[in-house]
Amino acid sequence: MTDTPRPTRIVIAGGGTAGWLAAAILTRQLGQLADITLVESEEIGTIGVGESTIPTIRAFHTLIGVDEQEFMAATGASFKLGISFENWARDGDRYIHSFGDVGKSTWMSEFQHFWLEARAQGVAGPLGDYCPEHQAAAAHRFATGPDAPLSYAYHFDAGRYARFLRQRCEQDGLTRVEGRIGRIERDGEGGDIAAIVMENGTRIEGDIFFDCTGFRAMLIDETLGIGYEDWAHWLPTDRAVAMQTASTGPAVPYTRAIAHDCGWRWKIPLQHRVGNGLVYCSAYLDDDAARDRLLSQVEGRKLIEPRLIRYRTGRRKEAWHRNCIALSLAGGFVEPLESTSIHLIMIALIRFLQLYPGGKISEAAIARFNEQSRTEIESVRDFIILHYHLNERDEPFWRERREMRIPDSLAERIDLFRESANVYQASHDLFRVASWTQVMFGQRLEPVQHHPVARLMPPGELQQILASISAQVAATVSKLPHHQTFLDRYCPE
Numbered sequence: 295m296t297d298t299p300r301p302t303r304i305v306i307a308g309g310g311t312a313g314w315l316a317a318a319i320l321t322r323q324l325g326q327l328a329d330i331t332l333v334e335s336e337e338i339g340t341i342g343v344g345e346s347t348i349p350t351i352r353a354f355h356t357l358i359g360v361d362e363q364e365f366m367a368a369t370g371a372s373f374k375l376g377i378s379f380e381n382w383a384r385d386g387d388r389y390i391h392s393f394g395d396v397g398k399s400t401w402m403s404e405f406q407h408f409w410l411e412a413r414a415q416g417v418a419g420p421l422g423d424y425c426p427e428h429q430a431a432a433a434h435r436f437a438t439g440p441d442a443p444l445s446y447a448y449h450f451d452a453g454r455y456a457r458f459l460r461q462r463c464e465q466d467g468l469t470r471v472e473g474r475i476g477r478i479e480r481d482g483e484g485g486d487i488a489a490i491v492m493e494n495g496t497r498i499e500g501d502i503f504f505d506c507t508g509f510r511a512m513l514i515d516e517t518l519g520i521g522y523e524d525w526a527h528w529l530p531t532d533r534a535v536a537m538q539t540a541s542t543g544p545a546v547p548y549t550r551a552i553a554h555d556c557g558w559r560w561k562i563p564l565q566h567r568v569g570n571g572l573v574y575c576s577a578y579l580d581d582d583a584a585r586d587r588l589l590s591q592v593e594g595r596k597l598i599e600p601r602l603i604r605y606r607t608g609r610r611k612e613a614w615h616r617n618c619i620a621l622s623l624a625g626g627f628v629e630p631l632e633s634t635s636i637h638l639i640m641i642a643l644i645r646f647l648q649l650y651p652g653g654k655i656s657e658a659a660i661a662r663f664n665e666q667s668r669t670e671i672e673s674v675r676d677f678i679i680l681h682y683h684l685n686e687r688d689e690p691f692w693r694e695r696r697e698m699r700i701p702d703s704l705a706e707r708i709d710l711f712r713e714s715a716n717v718y719q720a721s722h723d724l725f726r727v728a729s730w731t732q733v734m735f736g737q738r739l740e741p742v743q744h745h746p747v748a749r750l751m752p753p754g755e756l757q758q759i760l761a762s763i764s765a766q767v768a769a770t771v772s773k774l775p776h777h778q779t780f781l782d783r784y785c786p787e
């Protein structure tokens with residue numbers, strides 16, 4: 295008779311979005327294979343921001359068995375079709391980076407080449423005319439279902455989301471320990487993490503530890519001493535003030551990102567309130583002035599006092615070290631501009647489940663995990679830098695961003711687009727061709743030339759094809775209800 299191996303003891307330190315997402319998928323997917331404990335401190339609390347997402351969240355929700363309507367009701371969520379970038383390349387500019395595909399591509403060339411040729415001939419509409427998600431966002435319309443095949447994500451209340459996940463995890467058998475972590479014990483000097491010891495003396499032993507303690511990074515940094523690669527020279531914003539206000543009108547199906555002289559401001563509409571924040575670089579704006587600026591720009595009754603958040607853009611040099619995996623803020627932070635942090639938590643958890651078979655930890659699996667985490671977060675970093683670098687604004691902060699030396703990986707993409715209108719998606723890229731294209735055009739990058747294939751078309755054909763795509767998009771969008779009307783129906787009080 296063979297012994298049944300004992301379940302792996304997984305300890306999750308921290309109960310913010312990262313901790314509860316880890317708990318949700320590990321309890322659901324590992325079942326009897328793991329004993330899972332989550333430690334959190336209500337007294338310390340969570341960061342309380344992180345309310346805008348990207349469409350990959352829906353696939354993750356399917357994996358953990360979330361019912362969309364139940365989730366939306368529990369978290370006050372609204373739908374999101376993209377981000378409206380305002381004042382970015384120049385004051386007065388506006389473009390929407392939507393989640394959809396733009397136009398139709400051929401094997402030889404992407405849609406932007408045909409669009410550029412049509413524009414040169416004076417027969418093209420704005421790029422967004424060829425993308426249903428863009429047009430639906432601009433018209434504040436939305437629906438889900440077979441008649442409305444839109445790529446979408448959500449805005450939600452982060453505090454309520456953690457509580458929603460917690461309730462599900464506790465039903466699935468997770469053990470939650472409340473209290474402050476006092477210290478972390480290792481297996482001898484330089485060994486694996488052996489246990490978390492609470493301030494009240496309770497000792498929680500484990501085989502695998504997830505560090506979800508936020509910027510403090512108690513396990514990966516304070517205990518294991520894994521350093522941080524700083525990206526402040528590319529992404530120098532380092533503070534945000536955040537506050538919530540009452541809604542003053544219907545919720546729009548997009549996040550607003552409004553540039554200012556040394557950063558940007560977000561506006562995230564939920565069902566019951568609006569999340570607001572001012573992201574800035576402390577070398578150019580002091581905290582009191584940032585707070586006053588935010589207060590003078592928000593609309594609606596103040597629901598909480600503005601809260602200051604300090605951060606450092608960069609990444610942990612190893613996301614997984616020995617028996618510890620750092621998630622989200624403990625593992626690195628790019629910048630909230632494209633709402634990617636929650637996605638990076640989810641994808642790291644999926645990768646962990648794919649690479650960790652239980653039993654002994656494999657060095658090869660750790661190396662693979664770390665390499666994939668690195669390429670993925672660097673690609674997100676490049677995409678965010680793109681927004682800052684391609685600008686024509688006059689303020690010193692923006693001039694420096696325009697003149698800074700950017701990563702070679704990004705410089706190559708910009709050169710390729712500028713010289714030939716070509717865009718590509720590498721295997722580790724989160725953002726697809728349509729995203730890079732929308733942002734490059736939105737930031738006023740104009741290609742010198744495009745693929746000549748579109749010029750081979752007989753006269754009138756290119757115009758006819760584009761007109762047919764935009765008519766189809768317009769017809770689809772005109773049938774959609776207003777976002778708020780759909781929300782009211784989908785999530786009745």
Ligand code: FAD
Pocket residue numbers: 307308309310311312313333334335336338339340341342343344345346347452473474475476506507508509510512534571603605621622623624630633634635636637
């Ligand atoms: P936290 O929320 O800080 O949680 C840390 C947990 O550890 C808490 O439960 C705390 O109690 C616990 N803890 C810490 N120390 C101890 C201790 N000693 N004992 C016991 N428990 C302890 N992401 C997006 O995807 N979209 C966005 O729009 C977005 N906007 C953002 C805006 C800003 C300004 C910032 C800074 C981040 C934003 N993010 C966004 C990132 C997002 O907030 C995080 O990815 C997400 O909230 C996860 O945070 P966390 O769980 O790692 O940390």
